[in-house]
Amino acid sequence: MRRSDFRYRLPKRLIAQAPLAERAASRLLALGPRGVAHGTFADLADLLRPGDILVVNDTRVVKARLYGAKDSGGQAEILVERIESEREALCQVRVSKPLKAGRTISVDGLLLSVVERCGMFYRLRFPAPVGAFLEAHGRVPLPPYVERPADDGDETRYQTVYADRPGAVAVPTAGLHFDDALLQRIEQAGVRIARVTLHVGAGTFQPVRTEDVRQHRMHEERYEVPAATACALNARRGRVVAVGTTVVRTLESAVDGAGRVREGAGATSLFIVPGYPFRVVDALVTNFHLPESTLLMLVAAFAGHDRVMDAYREAVAREYRFFSYGDAMFCERAAGESP
Numbered sequence: 001m002r003r004s005d006f007r008y009r010l011p012k013r014l015i016a017q018a019p020l021a022e023r024a025a026s027r028l029l030a031l032g033p034r035g036v037a038h039g040t041f042a043d044l045a046d047l048l049r050p051g052d053i054l055v056v057n058d059t060r061v062v063k064a065r066l067y068g069a070k071d072s073g074g075q076a077e078i079l080v081e082r083i084e085s086e087r088e089a090l091c092q093v094r095v096s097k098p099l100k101a102g103r104t105i106s107v108d109g110l111l112l113s114v115v116e117r118c119g120m121f122y123r124l125r126f127p128a129p130v131g132a133f134l135e136a137h138g139r140v141p142l143p144p145y146v147e148r149p150a151d152d153g154d155e156t157r158y159q160t161v162y163a164d165r166p167g168a169v170a171v172p173t174a175g176l177h178f179d180d181a182l183l184q185r186i187e188q189a190g191v192r193i194a195r196v197t198l199h200v201g202a203g204t205f206q207p208v209r210t211e212d213v214r215q216h217r218m219h220e221e222r223y224e225v226p227a228a229t230a231c232a233l234n235a236r237r238g239r240v241v242a243v244g245t246t247v248v249r250t251l252e253s254a255v256d257g258a259g260r261v262r263e264g265a266g267a268t269s270l271f272i273v274p275g276y277p278f279r280v281v282d283a284l285v286t287n288f289h290l291p292e293s294t295l296l297m298l299v300a301a302f303a304g305h306d307r308v309m310d311a312y313r314e315a316v317a318r319e320y321r322f323f324s325y326g327d328a329m330f331c332e333r334a335a336g337e338s339p
Helices: 041-047 130-137 173-177 180-188 227-234 245-254 294-303 305-317
Strands: 027-032 035-040 053-057 059-061 065-070 075-083 088-094 104-107 110-118 121-125 165-168 192-198 221-225 240-243 264-268 283-287 328-332
Touching: 027 041, 027 305, 035 041, 041 180, 041 328, 053 227, 053 245, 075 104, 075 130, 165 192, 173 283, 180 192, 192 227, 192 245, 221 245, 240 245, 245 264, 245 283, 245 294, 283 294, 294 305, 294 328, 305 328
Parallel strands: 027 328, 053 192, 053 240, 059 165, 240 283
Antiparallel strands: 027 035, 065 075, 065 104, 075 088, 088 121, 104 110, 110 121, 192 221, 221 264, 283 328
């Protein structure tokens, strides 16, 4: 398929710049076998069935954006991609000229040193444990299409209510719509809630630059499937409903040749495009994604390219809110998209 097959027209005014006052008040477009239905996110509880397993990503966003100055005096903006060890992290560094090993960047008077260049990233050594340093000196890493500085409210709202394991630099956005009351209602309806962890990297915003989408290479992200989750999925009788594309990529990376989900940790660079044979996930909760993005390609692979692109055009016509702080979709897997 071509990158242009995933293009749609989106007025800039539909890109959500802030969250709604209530998480579950977001709109929900449900895409099923009988077409499209419209409601609010709280309606999700009525779309799930007793025996379903709702799988969420419990990663927690860290304050991964830092601002500093090079030892030469120029400005530097740092976005942590992945914490590699107690005091080292792989980072995107925005500077006027490339940095060499040994150079330093001052953040609030504390020096970070460049260890080496790693492709599009730099490995930086921190003067303190990375997690503690980010908590003290970092800012919430809002995505580039949110055109305002992060504020105190984002520290809570750019985080799911079940976020538990620090390590992500972007939130798994489909989970932003859940509040505690909705989760409780879903469980009371006989739906099991299970957890996986995938630490979303800054590479999630990396654009597809090749017209032939199969030439694109995904960034690698680390995941973990707890034993209890693997056990529940392998004994399932209902549907597996993934909350977000990160959960889809985790489960489809953790499944073995016999169709069983393996527990444990791993790393994935799985790139899902139309034609992919889904083996675990039956339904998907997801936000509306950027044109020509890998996330939109995954949703089109799951629910059918033409159906998804038509649904996006309808969402634009009905003025849904798009991207991280926007509205949501519920998609059932398209017939013929998987064995």
